[in-house]
Amino acid sequence: MENRLREIRKVYNMTQDQLGEILGVRKSTLSMIETGRSSLSRRNKQILIQKLNINPEWLDTGEGEMSSGELVREFTPLAHSRTDRSVSIQRVPLYNIEGTAGLVPLFLDNNYIAPIDYIQIPNLPKCDGAIYIGGDSMYPLLKSGDIVLYKQTTDIVNNIFWGEMYLISIDLDGEEYITVKYIQKSELPEHIKLVSQNPHLADKDIPISRIKALAFVKASIRINSTR
Numbered sequence: 685m686e687n688r689l690r691e692i693r694k695v696y697n698m699t700q701d702q703l704g705e706i707l708g709v710r711k712s713t714l715s716m717i718e719t720g721r722s723s724l725s726r727r728n729k730q731i732l733i734q735k736l737n738i739n740p741e742w743l744d745t746g747e748g749e750m751s752s753g754e755l756v757r758e759f760t761p762l763a764h765s766r767t768d769r770s771v772s773i774q775r776v777p778l779y780n781i782e783g784t785a786g787l788v789p790l791f792l793d794n795n796y797i798a799p800i801d802y803i804q805i806p807n808l809p810k811c812d813g814a815i816y817i818g819g820d821s822m823y824p825l826l827k828s829g830d831i832v833l834y835k836q837t838t839d840i841v842n843n844i845f846w847g848e849m850y851l852i853s854i855d856l857d858g859e860e861y862i863t864v865k866y867i868q869k870s871e872l873p874e875h876i877k878l879v880s881q882n883p884h885l886a887d888k889d890i891p892i893s894r895i896k897a898l899a900f901v902k903a904s905i906r907i908n909s910t911r
Contacts, residue, residue, distance in 0.1 A: 686718045688746060692738065695750065707731055708848070725825075725881055727847050727866050775802040776833055778814045786860040787853035787897040791836055803833065809902045812836045815851070822849070822864050822881040830906045832864060834899035841892060844876070845900070852878070853897035854890060864901060 704714045716722040732738040777799030814833040866879040870889045
């Protein structure tokens with residue numbers, strides 16, 4: 685796979701920065717994939733197939749032609765990256781989800797809920813808040829205990845960037861289920877497809893009506909040691 689990514693960049697005359705912008709990943713992440721220290725996600729494969737017309741069989745096995753047709757010579761970065769503007773200094777509130785009884789109360793009453801701390805990182809995109817996450821649905825990209833910084837999505841139906849990572853609150857039989865997933869279009873009407881980074885977890889289609897709160901994941905923080 686790493687050799688095929690380098691071949692794609694060679695044919696398109698791209699730097700790692702340019703291909704990373706199309707895939708929505710950092711240069712360091714792409715470098716890890718190209719050196720075999722990380723793997724290409726399903727989401728990234730779909731972007732290569734859809735945006736650059738890369739042959740999926742060639743991408744997976746190296747057999748056949750690189751392109752499914754003509755190579756795409758004009759392309760644009762992911763939609764949100766054209767409008768994301770970094771903020772030189774901002775204090776992002778870090779909330780305790782357990783203390784606020786979930787995302788829905790937090791999003792409704794964030795002016796009245798006191799954060800447990802503040803995070804300040806230079807040149808972040810505008811963020812509304814940050815929380816600790818649990819579970820392994822996005823492992824190894826994210827793991828339980830990591831912090832995600834988010835921007836709340838108010839118009840859930842119309843403002844989803846397909847293929848991007850979201851913090852989601854879902855109503856499951858009257859109980860709130862909070863997770864981080866990629867959101868893709870579903871073949872079912874009025875549904876979305878939730879996709880995990882963890883290859884051991886299956887995709888799941890859910891009705892849009894079950895989404896009670898939604899936030900675009902802008903950044904993440906991992907603490908590797910407490911010593």
